[in-house]
Amino acid sequence: MMTLARWKVILVLLATLLGLLFTLPNLLPANVVAKLPPFMPKNTLHLGLDLQGGSSLLYSVDTAALQAERLNNTAEEIRGLLHDKQFAFTDLAVANGAITLRPTDATQTNDIVNLLRQSVGAPLAGAGGGRDMTVTATADQRIRVAFVPEAFDAEASKAVEQNIEVIRRRVDTTGAKEINPVRQGKNRIIIEAAGENDPEKLKRLIGQTAKLTFQMVDESASPEDLQAGRIPPGDEVVASSDGIAPSYLVKKRAPVTGEMLTSASPGFDQTTGQPVVQFRMNGAGARRFGDITRQNVGKRFAIILDKKVISAPVIEGPIPGGSGQIHGHFTQESANELSVLLRAGALPAPMKVEEQRTVGAELGADAVRAGATSAIVGLVATMVFMLLIYGMLFGGISLVALGVNALMILGVMSATQATLTLPGIAGLILTLAVAVDANVLIYERMRDELRAGRTLIAAMDAGFARAWGTIFDANMTHIFSALIMFNLGSGPVKGFAWTLAIGVFTTVFSAVLVTQVLLAWWFLTTRPKTLPIGH
Amino acid sequence: MDFWPLIKVLPVRTHFRFVRLARLFTPLSALAIIGSLFLTLYPFKPPCGGLACGIDFQGGTVMDISTAPQPADPAKIHAALRGLNLNETVQTAGAPGAALLRFEAPKGADASATVGRVQAALNQAFGRVKFNSTDVVGPTVSGELLGKGLLGLGLAILAMLLYIWFRFELQFGLGAVAALFHDVFLTFGLIAIMGRFGKIEFDLKSVAAILTIIGYSMNDTVVVFDRFRENLRKYKRMPLGEVIDMSINEMLTRTIITSMTAVLALVALAFFGGPTLYGLSVIMLFGIAIGTYSSIYIAAPVILLWGVKRADEEPEIVTAPAR
Numbered sequence: 119m120m121t122l123a124r125w126k127v128i129l130v131l132l133a134t135l136l137g138l139l140f141t142l143p144n145l146l147p148a149n150v151v152a153k154l155p156p157f158m159p160k161n162t163l164h165l166g167l168d169l170q171g172g173s174s175l176l177y178s179v180d181t182a183a184l185q186a187e188r189l190n191n192t193a194e195e196i197r198g199l200l201h202d203k204q205f206a207f208t209d210l211a212v213a214n215g216a217i218t219l220r221p222t223d224a225t226q227t228n229d230i231v232n233l234l235r236q237s238v239g240a241p242l243a244g245a246g247g248g249r250d251m252t253v254t255a256t257a258d259q260r261i262r263v264a265f266v267p268e269a270f271d272a273e274a275s276k277a278v279e280q281n282i283e284v285i286r287r288r289v290d291t292t293g294a295k296e297i298n299p300v301r302q303g304k305n306r307i308i309i310e311a312a313g314e315n316d317p318e319k320l321k322r323l324i325g326q327t328a329k330l331t332f333q334m335v336d337e338s339a340s341p342e343d344l345q346a347g348r349i350p351p352g353d354e355v356v357a358s359s360d361g362i363a364p365s366y367l368v369k370k371r372a373p374v375t376g377e378m379l380t381s382a383s384p385g386f387d388q389t390t391g392q393p394v395v396q397f398r399m400n401g402a403g404a405r406r407f408g409d410i411t412r413q414n415v416g417k418r419f420a421i422i423l424d425k426k427v428i429s430a431p432v433i434e435g436p437i438p439g440g441s442g443q444i445h446g447h448f449t450q451e452s453a454n455e456l457s458v459l460l461r462a463g464a465l466p467a468p469m470k471v472e473e474q475r476t477v478g479a480e481l482g483a484d485a486v487r488a489g490a491t492s493a494i495v496g497l498v499a500t501m502v503f504m505l506l507i508y509g510m511l512f513g514g515i516s517l518v519a520l521g522v523n524a525l526m527i528l529g530v531m532s533a534t535q536a537t538l539t540l541p542g543i544a545g546l547i548l549t550l551a552v553a554v555d556a557n558v559l560i561y562e563r564m565r566d567e568l569r570a571g572r573t574l575i576a577a578m579d580a581g582f583a584r585a586w587g588t589i590f591d592a593n594m595t596h597i598f599s600a601l602i603m604f605n606l607g608s609g610p611v612k613g614f615a616w617t618l619a620i621g622v623f624t625t626v627f628s629a630v631l632v633t634q635v636l637l638a639w640w641f642l643t644t645r646p647k648t649l650p651i652g653h
Numbered sequence: 654m655d656f657w658p659l660i661k662v663l664p665v666r667t668h669f670r671f672v673r674l675a676r677l678f679t680p681l682s683a684l685a686i687i688g689s690l691f692l693t694l695y696p697f698k699p700p701c702g703g704l705a706c707g708i709d710f711q712g713g714t715v716m717d718i719s720t721a722p723q724p725a726d727p728a729k730i731h732a733a734l735r736g737l738n739l740n741e742t743v744q745t746a747g748a749p750g751a752a753l754l755r756f757e758a759p760k761g762a763d764a765s766a767t768v769g770r771v772q773a774a775l776n777q778a779f780g781r782v783k784f785n786s787t788d789v790v791g792p793t794v795s796g797e798l799l800g801k802g803l804l805g806l807g808l809a810i811l812a813m814l815l816y817i818w819f820r821f822e823l824q825f826g827l828g829a830v831a832a833l834f835h836d837v838f839l840t841f842g843l844i845a846i847m848g849r850f851g852k853i854e855f856d857l858k859s860v861a862a863i864l865t866i867i868g869y870s871m872n873d874t875v876v877v878f879d880r881f882r883e884n885l886r887k888y889k890r891m892p893l894g895e896v897i898d899m900s901i902n903e904m905l906t907r908t909i910i911t912s913m914t915a916v917l918a919l920v921a922l923a924f925f926g927g928p929t930l931y932g933l934s935v936i937m938l939f940g941i942a943i944g945t946y947s948s949i950y951i952a953a954p955v956i957l958l959w960g961v962k963r964a965d966e967e968p969e970i971v972t973a974p975a976r
Contacts, residue, residue, distance in 0.1 A: 168929070175765075176794065315784075318769045325765075474789035481717070482784040488927035496921030500914045505714060507910060509658030515670055544922050544930050548865070548937070551918030552872075555911040561660075561875070562907045569665070588879045595871035597811030599864040600811040602805045606798075611861045618865070651660050 122638050130522070130635045133627065137525030140533045161532050166539035166613050167310060169486050171479035173317035177325065177469040179281055179305045181274035184467035185215060187266065188273075192238060192251070192263065193217045194370050197352060199237060209260070210351075216264035218256075227255050237491055238263055275465040278305055285309070285324050289464040292323065299324075307469070315478050325367045327424050327468045328459035330376030332407070333368040335418040350543045359426040360447060366427050368420045373410055378403025382460035382535055386452040387445065393453040394443040397460065404440020412436040421446075423456070489543035496547045504554055508561060511653050516557035516629075523553050523621075523628035530620050539613030549621030555592070556629030559585040560649055568649060577649075578641065582634060589626060660906075672894040675954040682835055682951060689842025700799055704841070705848030707856025708788055710802070712795035713757040717785040718775065720850075721750030729752070733778035737770055744851075751760045764789050791863060802860040806837065809867045821878055822962065828955035829874045832947035836870045836940060837863060843939050852934040862933045866940030869915070873908065874948045880904050881953075885963060893960065897953045908945055915941050 120136075121396075143151045143162045151160055167174055189212045195561045196217065200207055206222035207230070221227050239251030250269035256262050278301060285299045285307070297311045314320055320500050336353050344367060349355060357365045385396045399407055410419070411433050420430040421444050438614040448456070501520070505513040527546060531538055538546075564581030572580060596618055603615035640646075656662055694702040700710055708715050720723070727743040730752065734741055741756035754771070758764035768787055775782045790798075810833050816828035838865055847853035881900040889897060919941065922934035 322689045472791040474785040478785045492921045492925035496918035499917040507659045551914045560846035591875045592872040596868040
């Protein structure tokens with residue numbers, strides 16, 4: 119053992135050099151790093167949001183709302199279909215994840231079921247065919263329409279992907295490219311924005327569903343009916359966006375929707391000078407918009423965003439070109455925000471913030487300072503302690519091993535771009551402080567063996583051989599706790615687990631191999647008769 | 654210099670009779686565990702019992718704000734937020750103008766949107782307010798985090814039991830796990846007591862700290878067990894208690910040195926690491942101390958109680974040599 123095997127020396131030198139190479143960008147000023155030759159790594163440590171400041175938002179996609187919306191739309195389809203085919207029915211309702219209705223004439227039940235089976239729901243992809251909704255006649259003489267559960271799950275999953283797409287488009291138009299929405303689990307999306315101190319604006323950009331519809335206002339119902347809650351079938355009540363104006367009664371059917379827009383941009387009204395959002399529709403939208411405006415001159419249509427009426431202008435004449443402008447109580451900024459949302463499209467499914475963490479840049483800088491101070495104090499104290507206990511030579515050797523260990527950890531962290539968090543710094547300090555345990559185990563074992571009467575060289579050999587098993591077992595225990603911590607979620611704690619895990623490997627390497635090479639070197643060059651750590 | 658390196662001056666071999674004192678310490682530990690359990694659970698307030706629940710596990714919103722140069726007058730903050738119906742608590746400490754707001758959004762309201770309203774209300778009352786950090790955790794996520802945290806602790810203990818069983822013997826594994834339970838319960842007790850003084854909250858970071866303690870306590874136990882196993886083979890006729898004493902004494906220097914380096918690092922963290930790391934480091938400091946203690950006074954006595962196989966024909970397991 120106390121020989122200098124060439125591969126050991128090469129391995130130690132290589133690890134040290136690589137560690138140094140990958141750690142270097144962290145130690146040099148940024149402008150020097152930029153000028154490094156191309157083969158040099160340039161990645162610095164990737165600081166977590168708690169260190170550089172920023173926001174992280176965890177959204178859950180409301181697939182239940184998506185289901186409710188699809189069911190409501192289907193119910194309206196059914197209403198229209200049955201009216202066209204002149205089937206009489208009552209009690210059309212959406213409840214408990216299904217649509218139910220009762221045919222007035224029970225003998226028509228089978229005909230209705232057959233009709234609906236052919237036309238309701240979307241065809242399923244794949245060879246099996248069929249549709250994503252089932253139509254059944256129930257025992258109480260009703261007809262029940264519901265989703266095939268697997269089919270809806272697939273659709274919900276697709277909606278989450280589409281939500282991510284839409285978010286990406288929205289974020290891209292604002293130029294904040296470094297924000298990357300990532301799917302988490304079944305129906306969650308996590309968004310991390312480094313340096314974003316005020317997530318409120320980000321939330322307006324990302325979280326808003328931005329579902330735009332044009333619906334006709336139903337002015338046939340009397341205010342008394344509305345007061346009494348008698349809403350004509352096929353109508354719905356929608357609140358106004360400012361919360362002050364009274365609610366509107368509108369037709370549920372939306373002939374023109376935001377999907378038909380090809381462009382939207384902020385602008386100003388030519389006569390009043392108020393900020394407005396100008397839009398242009400595609401061919402289908404323009405045709406429908408033209409038809410509706412021609413047929414309904416003098417009536418009002420409501421422009422509805424996320425179930426709130428932005429405005430409800432009176433149609434003064436046909437609008438054939440498919441372009442127009444939305445008046446609301448916009449400021450220049452909110453007109454701009456709405457344009458961005460409309461251009462990027464609506465979220466297929468609404469989302470809700472489940473978790474939000476924001477750290478200001480100053481607090482982050484404070485954390486970096488606190489982490490650095492405690493790292494320096496803690497490590498210097500450990501080093502002085504080791505020198506006091508084991509002297510310049512053996513203490514020094516453990517410090518060199520410690521240095522190589524630190525370089526390797528920082529190198530691996532920089533190269534893999536693993537996130538360093540404040541608890542991660544704590545994990546790093548603790549790992550390094552306890553890494554000397556391996557040296558202590560080796561040294562103490564050597565002293566034991568010397569006391570047992572072995573020769574110096576035999577004692578040194580046995581020290582390594584016997585301590586190795588203990589070091590291995592003792593370090594494995596950390597791997598288990600780190601792995602479990604990694605699965606706990608939450609960014610800062612993950613960072614802590616990651617530093618612990620990397621540290622275990624580098625510690626075993628540096629404490630065993632680096633210490634061995636240095637001790638062998640000392641032994642071969644000085645041929646000592648006794649150990650300086652004595653007995 | 655006669656006193657340096659210190660290792661030459663430290664006693665070479667100690668002969669403390671640890672096992673004899675177990676009669677005294679083990680019942681004391683049992684009492685401490687019962688007390689800790691009581692403090693952890695009482696007054697049975699869900700979801701965290703007697704621990705000061707952080708928002709990770711309880712859900713809600715915490716905002717760290719600064720109204721400097723104006724003083725952060727709690728009455729003024731409450732007045733500003735009156736209309737929002739938040740039932741907020743305000744804690745002022747440390748720097749002038751610094752305050753910690755904690756509240757739960759009223760039922761049905763979007764917690765995240767409430768943050769925007771609170772910011773607007775505070776800005777109106779104080780002029781410009783600095784929002785250092787904001788954490789919002791919804792009820793679904795907090796429930797999941799608590800579940801994951803407790804599951805993680807259970808899994809960690811189970812993993813250690815299996816590993817020690819695999820590397821040593823079942824009796825060793827049971828001893829180690831008894832020591833782990835001791836460490837984990839006492840740490841919960843510490844978190845409960847510190848929580849009552851408003852110093853440490855039970856959150857994900859505390860769970861991470863406890864998991865780290867499990868790692869270190871195990872580390873210590875493994876080192877003692879390793880020597881213990883070796884001595885069992887060497888001295889086949891020596892009574893079990895004496896073998897345990899001898900093993901602990903032999904590893905005492907190492908135990909003290911390693912604990913010292915960990916303590917040095919953790920004290921530095923507790924003093925200079927700021928409020929985020931304070932709880933984490935105090936929990937771990939405590940853990941290192943009781944982890945060392947439990948290896949000697951819980952793990953070893955359990956083995957003594959249970960006994961180990963010391964069959965003569967048992968083959969010598971040679972530890973893997975370092976090549």
